Amino acid sequence: MVSAGTDAAAGGRGISLFLVDKGSPGFTIGRDQPMMGLRGTSHVELTFDDVPLDRQCLLGAEGAGLRLALETLGRVRLAQVGARAIGKATRVLDLMADYARERQQFGSRIGDFQLIQQMLADSASEIVTARLLLHRAAWELDQGGDGRDLIAMVKVHAAETLGRVVDRAVQVFGGMGFCQDLPIERYYRDARIYRIFDGTSEIHRTAIARSLLKRGSGLYDVIS
Ligand SMILES: Cc1cc2nc3c(=O)[nH]c(=O)nc-3n(C[C@H](O)[C@H](O)[C@H](O)COP(=O)(O)OP(=O)(O)OC[C@H]3O[C@@H](n4cnc5c(N)ncnc54)[C@H](O)[C@@H]3O)c2cc1C
Incomplete structure (x- = not known):
């Protein structure tokens, strides 16, 4: 321990x-x-x-525990929270898309209804954005940077994307999304902690804002 x-x-x-x-x-x-x-x-x-x-x-060294913890936590946050949240969101979107192709209502596949398509399209766009951000943060770490601002953004964006995607999944699956026969309700329950553990969304937003006030536009000028 x-x-x-x-x-x-x-x-x-x-x-x-x-x-x-x-x-x-x-x-x-x-x-x-x-x-x-x-x-x-x-x-x-x-x-x-x-x-x-x-x-x-x-x-580690005496008195160096906070630095050691912060260095480790940044990488853990990226891999175990950011990447895992994106992976789960991707799996849930695959399940949503399969169901939208198969489920028939009012003589059509539900995937042909534009309101269902909106949920699929928003989920796909948010997941791709989160993945790009994750890759950019990982690249910064590989270059020897600490990546802390991007990691905070990945944490917030991936966790909140997962939350929105699982919520839409329950909706797309209708009553079956609420039942324990399918894994959707479990994904929904499991997703909630991502906005809380490893630093809440509020704490990471506070860190991002503090950095923005200090660094200015250097914070979001991440294309190199
Ligand atoms: C399943 C699970 C696994 C966990 N795993 C780990 C782990 O492996 N390692 C570990 O160290 N911890 C772990 N935790 C603890 C987790 O990281 C904390 O619960 C989390 O950081 C929030 O802290 P707290 O519960 O004390 O909430 P609090 O700090 O009491 O926060 C309560 C609310 O106030 C808000 N808040 C607090 N301070 C501010 C502020 N300055 N500005 C704005 N809003 C604020 C929070 O965002 C939150 O909404 C785990 C928790 C759970 C449930």
Whole structure:
């Protein structure tokens, strides 16, 4: 288990990361919290109460924990949140398109109705935009940049695209979209956390706005 704390040895100046073994005194593993979605994963409460730590428990350099965490989190955000959200949205759009080709109502395929087409078209456009942004952010990391502004944009855009796509999917599938016989209702429940974990949409928007106020148009001049 990785735990963070201010490091007294560093004069309380920095945050340090520590590895804490299961079974350490003062470290308690609590209940597995039931959740709206992602029910195949666990979300467990951990309590740290005066856990004795020595230098062997230190992860990385003393007082450098925040930098280490931020560097790691940026990449995790891009891959495990941004790319995963886009992948899920793409899968859900494929299911929507298949259903729109097959489902017949009023003598037509529902995919022939323009209001259904709008939901398909908006989903496709938003997914492609999110993918391009993701690739641009990954390219910036490959060039040695920290990519933090683009990663924040990917996080917000991919998470919110996924939310809109799964919502439209429930609509396109009609009553079947609400039933547990199909995976759509599960995708809908699982999507909600993407706007919350790894920094909420509000926090990432705050970071983007702060950067815009500081850097000006350099922030969105990303074509090179
Ligand atoms: C399934 C799941 C998995 C998770 N996985 C991880 C993980 O692997 N690692 C990890 O570290 N955390 C993880 N988390 C925690 C998650 O990152 C936090 O729940 C999330 O960052 C929001 O923090 P909070 O719950 O304390 O909400 P709060 O910070 O209390 O926020 C509540 C509301 O206030 C808003 N808000 C707060 N501050 C501001 C502000 N300054 N300006 C505007 N609005 C604001 C928030 O956007 C939100 O809408 C996980 C949570 C869940 C449910």
